Amino acid sequence: MTNWTADYDEEPLRELTVTDLLRNRAEKIGDRTAVTYGPEDRAYSFSELNDVANAIANSLIEMGIEKQQKVSVMARNPLSSVLAMVGINKAGMVYSPINFEYKGEALSYQLNDTGPEVLIVEDQYVGRLNEVVDSLEDAPTVVVIDTGTESATLPSNLSGPTFDKLQSGDRSEPGVDVSWHDEASIVYTSGTTGMPKGVVLPYRWIFENYTLFRQQLLSDDDVVHTSLPMYHVGGVYFDLHTGWVSGASTVLWDRFSPNDFWDRIDRYEATTVTLVSVMATWLSKHGGRDTPNTLNKVHMQPLPDDYRTVAERFGFDFVTVGFGQTESGLPIAGAIHAAQGRDATPEDVRRGMTPNEIVDSVRDVGVPVLDEAPAERYMGEPIDPIVDVAIVDDHDEPVPAEAAGELVIRPKVAEITLKEYYGKPERTVEAFSNLWFHTGDTAYVDSEGNYCYLDRRGDIIRRRGENISSLQVQEITNKNSKVEKTAAYPVPAHEGGEDEVAISVEVVDGERLTESDLRAFLSGEMPEFMRPKYIQFVDDIPTTKTNKMEKYKLQQDFNDQLGE
Known part of the structure; x- marks a missing residue:
């Protein structure tokens, strides 16, 4: 290694x-x-x-x-x-x-x-x-x-x-x-349960875990392009710190723009970028660029179904994938040698390592390099020198190949996952039950050892690259004096394989609340990405005998209305 x-x-x-x-x-x-x-x-x-x-x-x-x-x-x-x-x-x-x-x-x-x-x-x-x-x-x-x-x-x-x-x-x-074991940052994430939690990250998490795989693809001749915010680990660590470790330069932008993307790439001769959520889709629709460019290594997470079409159109030699998370870093990764031959980056504009050098370097850390993804939502294989990975059932027993279960991580090296959830010792102990870190995500591994992502578990909504706690949406909405109860849940977005936020609201007896009034209230209490796209007023939110909300019923009704 x-x-x-x-x-x-x-x-x-x-x-x-x-x-x-x-x-x-x-x-x-x-x-x-x-x-x-x-x-x-x-x-x-x-x-x-x-x-x-x-x-x-x-x-x-x-x-x-x-x-x-x-x-x-x-x-x-x-x-x-x-x-x-x-x-x-x-x-x-x-x-x-x-x-x-x-x-x-x-x-x-x-x-x-x-x-x-x-x-x-x-x-x-x-x-x-x-x-x-x-x-x-x-x-x-x-x-x-x-x-x-x-x-x-x-x-x-x-x-x-x-x-x-x-x-x-x-x-x-x-x-x-x-020291390497000191706290470097506290980055907030909306996990699978409860309110957002502060994830305490030591320096070793940065350098020997989260950035380790991508370091293998970069040299001091590379230029990293990033429009990801510096309050997320993707921008500040996966892009910025990986570049610095490799001796590369990083170019920062305030936001992603499909219309300006290629001008920005050309201006600084960028060689690598991270495309999350709907970015690849927007680029395909609005990019308007089919001529040679310097961009040759692109990380896509999650891996879109049309990744190869995108890679061959724009000349991305390598599409890299993985399971990235604030708490566990990047324990699973893979590389796809997508654009080759006449579709590859031309030699006269290439910067950084050659394709053969990249293949050898990536394999040094046990990460596979394939010519194509073996399945949808492919994430790669565990980075064996630093972690053990398993797919388990509700009792933390391993499930058979191809069977769905929760993705769990066990570090082989000290201090390469989160130290704790800040100020929440019970949540920390719960997350590490049975000596596994529980990611809260559902996945499967096939008979060849390829790990593939399925879905999230618990009260989490994924929108525009942000993890949103449905409980936080509910709590903020419930602060409106005319709201009796709120149920927040995800419904499918039309692009990017992510979610939109939907809420069902019970109004206090005798009160009148309009959708426009509620939206005005929420605009002052929560950021735009968290605000619900869909609001539905209901007479009664269904609950179980133990008074837990049955969101799945509301979700199914909403999906039926949307024709999903």
């Missing part, structure tokens, strides 16, 4: 931290571009990035924030998030990003759950913070990022130094002893 980063590195993956990584890159390849913010063409070399990280780290330390305390970040601009994150980590503190769409109850819940010492927030979101500040148990010191947007005034008792001020700090190394 490859256990080192780039050729010029001296630190084994299992001992790597962000502090080690940035310091090494600054010393060895300091003049190379580490990250570029595409909309402004603002680039930072590895040396510049390390200097800014040191400045922010030293400024946070001067504020009295201690090692392993939490610093939350709420910023739409991904470059601001990245600068904050590297400074937080170099100070030995914990990066705790917040979805910039959050407002109302969704925002106050996460702030109360994390309890950060500092909140770094863009000025455009200060008004949202002011609206929930009275509901915060311990209000943090607030550092405002100036975006030039007209914004609300922050209460003086919360105000800290500006983000510009943090960046003007001492640029020498902070001297904080950060």
Whole structure:
């Protein structure tokens, strides 16, 4: 197994931290571009990035924030998030990003759950913070990022130094002893049960698990293109950190745009991208590009049925797949050598390793390289050096080949899965019952050892690449004084193989509530991606004898109405 980063590195993956990584890159390849913010063409070399990280780290330390305390970040601009994150980590503190769409109850819940010492927030979101500040148990010191947007005034008792001020700090190394087993971040996810949970991730999860497979495909000649947000592990770790480990450059964009996609690829000669959810579908419909390009390694999750058509049309040599999750990282992965011969990336525009070099490198970590996916929703095979994987029944007994069951993970190496659900010890113990981490996802493995994804388990809705807790949707909707009870559940989306959010609502006796009034209420309490597409008012939400909602009946009725 490859256990080192780039050729010029001296630190084994299992001992790597962000502090080690940035310091090494600054010393060895300091003049190379580490990250570029595409909309402004603002680039930072590895040396510049390390200097800014040191400045922010030293400024946070001067504020009295201690090692392993939490610093939350709420910023739409991904470059601001990245600068904050590297400074937080170099100070030995914990990066705790917040979805910039959050407002109302969704925002106050996460702030109360994390309890950060500092909140770094863009000025455009200060008004949202002011609206929930009275509901915060311990209000943090607030550092405002100036975006030039007209914004609300922050209460003086919360105000800290500006983000510009943090960046003007001492640029020498902070001297904080950060270890591979320290907490790097708390990333929130809506799992299969309950309210969103903060997933505590150590550095080893980043470097010897989640980014391990993709490192095998990249070199310092690659350019990573990402429009994924920095509050999700896909953007901040799978794209950004993988690039840095490989010595590659990463280009950040605010959002995915099928219309601008190819211009962005050409501008920076990007070689690799992650396409999640409906991105591949949108690209096929709106991309309008069939000429040679530099993009040759594309990760698709979940794997769409028409992946080969997309790959051959656009010349993607390799389509990579996997099971990616905040808690368990990337324990399963695979590579498909999709576009070959005349459909492949032309040699005169190719950057990065050759196809043969990629095949050999990927196989070094036990990941298969196939010419085509053996089944729908193919995920690959377990990365054997780091995990054991099984498909089990409700009693954690293995099921036969081809039979559906829950996907469970058991680490072979310390600290490569989540440390815990922050502040939720019972949930942590439950997730690791019988010494397996329970992913909450249903899958099967065929007789050849190929793992394929089926569906989610429990109260989870997957929409536009976001995991949404149906319980959180219900709880927020129920805060409306005219709502008696709410049932939230997924219904099929028309594109991307994901869900739309639907709710069935019981109204309080004697009250009148219209759909438009309810939507207006929800728009002030939850981010747009969480808001239901479908609202149905019902006289009675069916329940079992033990008073559990029978959502499947409502779901079936809705699907019948939609013709699904």
